[in-house]
Amino acid sequence: MQKISPDFLSKHKIDLNNLQFFTAPGCDACSHLGFKGRIGIYELMEMNKELEQLVLKNEASNYVVEEIAVKNGMITMVQDGLLKALQGITSVEEIFRVVE
Numbered sequence: 001m002q003k004i005s006p007d008f009l010s011k012h013k014i015d016l017n018n019l020q021f022f023t024a025p026g027c028d029a030c031s032h033l034g035f036k037g038r039i040g041i042y043e044l045m046e047m048n049k050e051l052e053q054l055v056l057k058n059e060a061s062n063y064v065v066e067e068i069a070v071k072n073g074m075i076t077m078v079q080d081g082l083l084k085a086l087q088g089i090t091s092v093e094e095i096f097r098v099v100e
């Protein structure tokens with residue numbers, strides 16, 4: 001896993017008391033869509049022995065695999081999306097529209 005450089009961290013620290021999300025109401029310029037362009041949100045799962053065994057045995061349900069992956073620090077699509085929403089790249093509504 002990559003570590004954020006301390007220089008960057010001090011400049012871009014997320015102020016938990018002052019979280020800002022953005023909405024996309026739209027305007028004439030974007031035909032009231034409110035969005036322009038597309039981005040991806042990603043699930044980041046680091047493989048480890050425990051998960052490897054589960055996947056190889058092919059016995060565990062997706063739910064169990066995900067639960068163990070989250071316990072091991074997996075970033076879910078919702079989490080990745082919310083991080084992007086905090087950066088003003090997209091809206092919270094859009095995240096929950098695309099993630100089920």
Ligand SMILES: [Zn+2]
Pocket residue numbers: 026027028029030031032033034035
């Ligand atoms: Zn617009």
